Amino acid sequence: MSVRALVVDPSVPAAVRLAEVPDPAPGPGQILVDVSHASLNYGDLNDARSGRVPAGAVLGSDAAGVVVRAAADGTGPAEGTRVVALTSGAFAERVAIDVGSLAEIPKGLGPARAVALPVAGVAALRSLRAAGLGPGKRVLITGASGGVGRFAVQLAARAGAHVIASVGSAARGEGLAKAGADEVLIGLEGLQGPVDVVIDSVGGPQLVEAWNLLAPGGSVQSVGWTSGEPAVFPPYATVGPAKSLTSFVIEGDTGADLAVLTELATEGAVTVEIGWQGSWERFDEAAEALRGRLISGKAVLEVACSELHATVPSPRD
Numbered sequence: 001m002s003v004r005a006l007v008v009d010p011s012v013p014a015a016v017r018l019a020e021v022p023d024p025a026p027g028p029g030q031i032l033v034d035v036s037h038a039s040l041n042y043g044d045l046n047d048a049r050s051g052r053v054p055a056g057a058v059l060g061s062d063a064a065g066v067v068v069r070a071a072a073d074g075t076g077p078a079e080g081t082r083v084v085a086l087t088s089g090a091f092a093e094r095v096a097i098d099v100g101s102l103a104e105i106p107k108g109l110g111p112a113r114a115v116a117l118p119v120a121g122v123a124a125l126r127s128l129r130a131a132g133l134g135p136g137k138r139v140l141i142t143g144a145s146g147g148v149g150r151f152a153v154q155l156a157a158r159a160g161a162h163v164i165a166s167v168g169s170a171a172r173g174e175g176l177a178k179a180g181a182d183e184v185l186i187g188l189e190g191l192q193g194p195v196d197v198v199i200d201s202v203g204g205p206q207l208v209e210a211w212n213l214l215a216p217g218g219s220v221q222s223v224g225w226t227s228g229e230p231a232v233f234p235p236y237a238t239v240g241p242a243k244s245l246t247s248f249v250i251e252g253d254t255g256a257d258l259a260v261l262t263e264l265a266t267e268g269a270v271t272v273e274i275g276w277q278g279s280w281e282r283f284d285e286a287a288e289a290l291r292g293r294l295i296s297g298k299a300v301l302e303v304a305c306s307e308l309h310a311t312v313p314s315p316r317d
């Protein structure tokens with residue numbers, strides 16, 4: 001038996017193509033999920049070209065769908081449960097998923113919105129937590145128009161921070177004030193005064209500028225590097241009152257944080273903005289739009305699986 005999946009193929013222009021792969025064989029602590037939706041992250045585009053996901057392997061980290069086989073060890077959700085997960089090899093019709101890496105999708109939340117949460121939402125939640133968020137803190141979020149950025153703006157605002165959202169253009173900043181940003185800046189132009197926390201997903205010169213704006217005791221969380229440019233620190237820029245630049249990566253079980261995020265999204269406390277949604281057969285188009293900074297928020301792929309579409313009546317909810 002085989003299933004369809006988006007696999008890495010460095011010989012094609014997008015470095016990704018649809019292919020048949022063997023049916024997944026779940027381990028004792030894993031469930032089998034028929035995937036209806038997946039979401040595309042900037043990191044997936046990097047993974048496809050960097051060799052981190054080898055040629056022929058299934059790409060993707062964010063999947064949502066329905067459990068078709070419960071875990072053999074009795075843990076995790078029962079057959080028929082709707083789930084969302086952060087898992088490797090997410091871009092496939094059927095995926096084996098560790099029970100610690102998923103959350104049930106609450107009633108009232110559709111799979112398209114739920115699937116936007118794992119990588120981007122967990123990165124935003126954990127990096128803010130690691131930085132030591134609190135009421136009144138001045139928090140700068142770079143790349144605020146993107147997946148991680150839009151969630152970080154909302155979560156920081158909910159925590160009572162003064163949120164400064166940095167974007168590439170006025171158009172890219174649309175909706176961020178409503179999402180909770182107190183200031184929306186083009187780059188870091190006009191930024192007054194020190195900041196306590198920086199959630200940086202852009203890197204390069206903007207990271208250096210952000211570092212220079214950081215207050216003593218402050219924290220920069222280096223989440224990503226979409227600029228692709230080097231960061232050159234002038235001499236002595238790192239000498240002075242203690243402040244930190246910390247590398248960030250999502251590690252370990254993500255189920256508990258995913259449960260928090262799905263609840264927030266269901267209550268409407270966090271809004272999931274989907275800037276692109278379409279069939280996974282249009283992967284190249286979605287990838288080009290994401291790389292071209294044309295997507296506000298998240299890109300969601302609809303995974304064609306005829307059996308599953310019978311159980312998920314509204315793929316656009």
Ligand SMILES: NC(=O)c1ccc[n+]([C@@H]2O[C@H](COP(=O)([O-])OP(=O)(O)OC[C@H]3O[C@@H](n4cnc5c(N)ncnc54)[C@H](OP(=O)(O)O)[C@@H]3O)[C@@H](O)[C@H]2O)c1
Pocket residue numbers: 041042043046119120123142143144145146147148149166167168169172173201202222223224225226227228248249250290293297
């Ligand atoms: N460490 C982790 O565990 C982790 C987890 C999630 C994501 N990430 C990383 O975080 C970064 C953001 O991920 P994402 O999924 O949020 O990406 P995204 O949705 O594509 O958003 C990235 C944002 O960065 C800005 N950007 C893109 N290219 C740029 C450039 N050349 N110069 C300046 N800004 C640029 C864009 O904003 P404007 O168009 O407004 O400038 C864009 O909205 C990526 O590097 C990703 O790999 C890391």
